[in-house]
Amino acid sequence: MRRNYDLNAELTSLRRDLHRMPELSGEEVETATRMANWLRDCAADEVIVGMGGHGVAGIFDSGEPGPTVLFRCELDALPIHETGTPEWRSAIPGKGHMCGHDGHMAIMCGLARRLQQKRPARGRIILLYQPAEETGEGARGVIADPRFASIRPDFAFGLHNLPGMSAGHVGLRAGSFCFASEGMEIHLAGRTSHAAHPEDGISPAAATIDLAARLPKLPSELGLTPEDGLVTLSHMRLGESAFGIAPGESWIMATIRARTDEVQERLMAAARDMAARAAAAAGLGIDISTAERFAACFNDDDATDILREAVTETGTPCVELDGPFRWSEDFGLFGSVCPSAFFVLGAGEDHPQLHNPDYDFPDEIIPVALAVFERVARGRCG
Ligand SMILES: [Zn+2]
Ligand SMILES: [Zn+2]
Incomplete structure (x- = not known):
């Protein structure tokens, strides 16, 4: 000793x-x-x-x-x-x-x-x-x-x-x-086209912008205050950095947080549902992945x-x-x-x-x- x-x-x-x-x-x-x-x-x-x-x-x-x-x-x-x-x-x-x-x-x-x-x-x-x-x-x-x-x-x-x-x-x-939290990445897939002929492709632009605006409002739609749960957009990307191409893909990253694991599950499910509906309405493919889950x-x-x-x-x-x-x-x-x-x-x-x-x-x-x-x-x- x-x-x-x-x-x-x-x-x-x-x-x-x-x-x-x-x-x-x-x-x-x-x-x-x-x-x-x-x-x-x-x-x-x-x-x-x-x-x-x-x-x-x-x-x-x-x-x-x-x-x-x-x-x-x-x-x-x-x-x-x-x-x-x-x-x-x-x-x-x-x-x-x-x-x-x-x-x-x-x-x-x-x-x-x-x-x-x-x-x-x-x-x-x-x-x-x-x-x-x-x-x-x-x-x-x-x-x-x-x-x-x-x-x-x-x-x-x-x-x-x-x-x-x-x-x-x-x-x-x-x-x-401490809140529960989890990261969600939503990947929307359409088809690129010449920027002169966007009608020949399937652009995810409108659906992406709509989703990005609606996701943070999801908790209040479910009757939750920020003290119960919140959705924070953390990153977005639409197509490529180019003038001649109408985009064919987009990515939205958001962090979803809630006071309890139960509310967290509800928010995650509602976010998935919202994204799936937006993709289906726009004729886009969708892939959702999650990461960094904290109880x-x-x-x-x-x-x-x-x-x-x-x-x-x-x-x-x-x-x-x-x-x-x-x-x-x-x-x-x-x-x-x-x-x-x-x-x-x-x-x-x-x-x-x-x-x-x-x-x-x-x-x-x-x-x-x-x-x-x-x-x-x-x-x-x-
Ligand atoms: Zn630490
Ligand atoms: Zn830390």
Whole structure:
């Protein structure tokens, strides 16, 4: 056991090293290796690697009966070129830890150190470093991994840092916490013709423009407010960049979001239906694909109470949030496995926003989250 050393300094140094070497969703090889080595160095009883991709799970097993409590963080960075200039800025052009997953990993590594220093007295604690959060693939992959059965938790907890909120303040609420979301790409196919004779082809132009105008209004047509669900157009393309050709194809990309998985399914079905009708009416072929599906994140009452208690006991300032966030978090899927709760941790009121090119995780909030997570762990497992 290490004594008389500065855990915060060690975690800050680790966080900055992780920041220098970002890896994208599904490519987190070096980061995963580093986390697995850290867990072994912290004397985890078992380290599972390659879960649902490059996921890593460290198991601290008391050997005594008791609950299995899982804490989850994310391994992946983003395809964003860092424009900030900290000494520890990304060494890889075009890639950066612009969501703060480097900080979330450092918090979990701190918890591993604390568990090394004082082992759990009952049950098991699982530290899960999940891959591919940004694409919504990681949680699904980890849960579908056959080895997940061996670490199936009784409770799961996670967090995300949040610029715009005072540094080190916790935001919490029971019930809906983050929206579900999914990307939809609609491909309409007609036939090109000479621009002088558009009547010889089948142009998707009118149907595409009509759909692009109507899709965002779909939630209100279904009687939903933006606090229940919304459709956001994200990209469109019609034909080719040429003057002499009447277009034969178009693409519309939209992101569909909703407060609950049920409303999400309704919106997705209604959007498919609207697109199919528009294509049929215009004599166009249609192909719809979807990607980046995130389940809604729903905070269980009991799990939220456990978190709230830990926040209070550690003297952490806490804001009760009055509604869910419209962004998505694939942590939501753990709610289908066990009671789970998620919270946001303020990154500073004037801090650059998540996914901005000058974002950098604020190291000073690492100990705040570590204290809360450790309190949750000790409360369940001693
Ligand atoms: Zn992100
Ligand atoms: Zn994130």
